[in-house]
Amino acid sequence: MLLRGDVAVVTGGASEHGIGRATAALFAEHGAHVAVLDIEGQGAQQAAESLGSEHRGYRCDVTKESEVEAVFSQVVKDLGLPSILFNNAGVTQPRRTAEITEADYDRVLDTNLRGTFLCSKAVLPYMRRLGRGSIICMSSVSAKRGGGIFGGPHYCAAKAGILGLARAMARELAPEGIRVNALAPGLIHTDITRGKMTAEQEADIVKSIPIGRIGEPIDVARACLFFASSLSEYITGEVMDVNGGMHID
Template sequence: MGSFCIDDAVAVITGGARGIGLATAEALAGAGARPILLDRDGNAANQAAEALGAGASARQLDVTQEAEVDAVFEDIAREHGRIDILVNNAGVAIRRPTTELSLADWQRVVDVNMTGAFLCARAAGRVMTAQGAGAIVNVASIMGLSGGGLYPNISYQTTKGAVVNMTRALAVEWARRGVRVNAVAPTWVETDFIAALKDNPEFVSAVERLTPIGRLAQPEEVANAILFLASPAAAMITGHVLPVDGGFLAQ
């Protein structure tokens, strides 16, 4: 694996029980890491970790709960002696026209996608800056870099845009302390997260038409980009947002 080798790295993945999170845990484990899957669905996370084997483990975590986040990360650092990688992947979407979006639904997306990412980055950052090394990869979205247009999704687009600039701000703040912070910005990925959208042939055709490569992404393709950014191969890269979008944003 060379520069992509992350043998024995303690890698924490939020939203790790399925989709991009699980694919990322598999990719990191394949490169030698010890993945720790965090998810609100503790049973699903435990089952995924058992299937992974190879030193994988799981914990139940609601990323919106400050005390819970701090306690879980402190426990991981105490048990393993360090945290080398954080993949901030937990996220939700509530797709409604802005005029019909309730404040409660807006706040739910903000709490998970933006505040949850902050809380986990802060908790991991405390450990990483103290040890003088670490890599954080946030999962943003092409919707954080564009106004979209296929359907209204204001809370998701806003929070993913916040994740983009959170990535840059943390990268600058922690660069001299040995911590790199980057993000991936996926296009629509074939996971349960967009199950309702995939059931609409017109939507899928529209994405394919707007994407130069001509298809949706696979979770493994996003996971491989995350592995790169988390690995020593990206040692000189921080504050970068890497679209995994088949050329969608290049047009």
């Protein structure tokens, strides 16, 4: 039980086979009371119900500051002050530069980068009241190696922006007892990737992964648990690769 007494907010936690949902479940298993936020409100509620009665689900579009602030205030009323925030909500698009419209750019940058910024800003007053906190931001291997398999340049830019944001927040907030770290997963089996590869493509990708398999949501959830818990209490501003050795830097 690494998170007994913690209230954890997980954004983008509705998706049944997603990283957010697997992480919410692992946090709950470790004793946290979890608030699942998602633009799919019903899915968020179902996800929370599946974890047990001490957890809550909320509809929230992380790109809208007023919605984000209102939801965080409701979470505090329902569950108490959050000590953990997992900025996981994100969308991707496998587009090439010339195909990216302004609307595509806005959607991808807003959901990933603006959402991470707005949720981090919204949780701060509550973590300050607690005098401690752990914020985990979701980047991607694509931010490091200049391209992923399913993300276009706008997605890479958003995920690289998240690394800069996380590092700057880490430096700023450490004196207040708030740590900020980031995860950079490689390819993970979720709804973002499901049905988008042929068996041959998948076999080719596996050949490029030294550990010899595509990642599962639980692989990322475990890394997130490490950052969320006191196991990492002397670590801030760090980026953890969760990629089976696909990219080593």
